[in-house]
Amino acid sequence: MGSEFQWILKGRCYKLGHDVWHAGGVVPNRIIVGRHFDPKDIIPHLFEETDPGFHTRCKPGDIIVTGRNFGMGPKMNGYIAMQALGLGLVCESMPFLAYRAAIGCGLRVMTDCVNVLEMCETGDELEVNFRDGFFINHTKDIRREYPPIPDALMEIVELGGNAGWLKRWQENRGAGQTA
């Protein structure tokens, strides 16, 4: 599976600013408090309060690029939708628990990408290599290196997040387990 996984995403830039709260900024608070974790229940509501219908316009491979403190409030619902839609996420910074939640959802995510907001505008053609830490804006002919996903976390992302990782771990443990 690892060899087939797409660490490089090519798509359009979707640019957001600084200090985006998960509740309201990423998905409506009712999705969080309603404990919706099924992607099909969350996808229609991704960025609903700032950009209704986003899910009908985005395409797999598109990259969400944000400023500092993206995803404040350690919630995972929005990352579940982004992962299911095949989107990537590149941030100037995230609170650590937001980053951990994104990794746990199997999202291709890079954080601590200094000044990345200045490198792109919504609609630019981007190419991001999350394994090696490359950010390329083909529209503006800009190339930057940023911290990639740490080696130790790549398997979690490849397997679709924590649940996928645990499922594979259990399968690898074999049939030795009895109830």
Added chain:
Amino acid sequence: MPQTAVEKVLAAKSGRSSVKPGDVVSPDPDFIMIHDGVVMGAKRELDSLGITRLATPDKVLMVTDHDVIYGSARAAERGAFNRQAAKAWGVKNFYDVGRGGHGHIFPMESGILLPGMFYFDNDRHATNAGAIGAFGFRIGTEITRVLATGTNWVMVPKTVRLTLKGRLQPGVHARDIGFHFAAMLKQGGLSADLDYRVLEYAGDLEQFDLAARAALCSTPTEIRAYGVFVPPSEAILEHARRHAQKPFTPVYADADAQYDADLVLDVSRLEPQVSLPGSVENAVDISRVEGTAIDHAFIGSCGSGMWEDMVTAANILKGRRLAPNVRLFVAPGSEATNRRLAAEGLLGTFIEAGAVMLPPGCGPCNDAVIGPVHSGEVSISTATNNNAGRFGARDAKLYLGSPATVAASAVAGKIADARKL
């Protein structure tokens, strides 16, 4: 390579000579804690994956502290589920109702959690481990991976050092330091980012007993510190040696360790603090709010539930009665403290004053499952935080103070300075 205390703990538990911030390690924990509120979710998730056997059931501590006396049928169902889960998983260290107390207090008191240890915990108040010189790592719902495999990934956090200068004045409490520190950060008097940082204390720490050290761990957690570490004094080590259930090795930072920020706080002239409703960061000198009428008071929580906290409150309540308009709830941190309160007569002091004793555990600090406030009421407590809705009604006014301030206020019927009683 010079290391901070928590870096040393993580290196030792990961079989490495050293680690640095940003490294990803999979530490072998001394134990794994899961509380009553999340066992059901974790069990169902693992069951759905066919994982019915835990990696290290002997390391697992299950603790009933969040909803101890079942105020609802749903809570009773949860309790029954948890008992079945403990049985199915083979968890022998199950501190159920009436057996241990608050999971972030009794393990330190009873020699389960010892200096230099590392453990995983589903709950963010694992930071309390710093009181005894250990590191508890909050893993949230990813506790399932720890239960299944014995570990999980930990990115080594950066460390911020806070050096305390001077001795507290009589009547000023370690909780007051945390409130003041949070306010200083908010107002810009001190500058540091605590997101995913460990706050390591230094300086004049000999004055702080274990309860005071737990108090020092409380407020930083509410302003995003991921860990707190107080280097153990000889008195703390003596406590640990007296109670230790296994050998331990205390850990201290290297003198030339690298810190993300290096802060200094003079506490010698600190006044008792009260955090105004809405956030721990809204702390002011008590003189600013003295006289504010209250309806509700609570003494307990992982920040203020130890024996010394109870003694502080009892000394104020002794021979006095609560104001007629005030209800005071008291939740000792452990069954051991509860027994000692009874044996030494302090339980009588609380009851004669008119306080309501709650079972050891979180009390109203957990989602107001017990002893909540009503809309418009005013409360002062030693809860971990006073965010809107912490005790139920979102429009109630929740103040925070030290155990002394809360006890004095409950007697006065209004926010009161214990030094003036």
